[in-house]
Amino acid sequence: MATERRKGERVVFERGFAAHMMGIDGTWRRSCLVEDISESGAKLTVQGNVEGLALKEFFLLLSSTGLAYRRCELCWVNGEQIGVQFLKQDPKRRGTPTRKSNSNQIVEI
Numbered sequence: 001m002a003t004e005r006r007k008g009e010r011v012v013f014e015r016g017f018a019a020h021m022m023g024i025d026g027t028w029r030r031s032c033l034v035e036d037i038s039e040s041g042a043k044l045t046v047q048g049n050v051e052g053l054a055l056k057e058f059f060l061l062l063s064s065t066g067l068a069y070r071r072c073e074l075c076w077v078n079g080e081q082i083g084v085q086f087l088k089q090d091p092k093r094r095g096t097p098t099r100k101s102n103s104n105q106i107v108e109i
Helices: none
Strands: 011-023 029-037 041-047 057-061 069-078 081-086 097-100 106-108
Touching: 011 041, 041 069
Parallel strands: none
Antiparallel strands: 011 029, 011 057, 029 041, 041 081, 057 069, 069 081, 097 106
């Protein structure tokens, strides 16, 4: 049985929620479906080939205009499904994402 690692409550979309993934540098974009989402991350089903894409960090565009988005870090891959962790912005330095390390300390990226 898989262990649930997510801390927050998750929202599951029965048919998936249409979104897009975009490279940090804007050089690639893929359609995806958000299968479930929580405050800290999401499970996505990627549409199209992801081979050769820089998936370590990317943007998840949640609106067609790109105004609603999250900066993501890849956590796991299982076929066409991927798990991502959302990177939070440091309130002191706008535009600089942060993540918690295993020791619960904030680490600048």
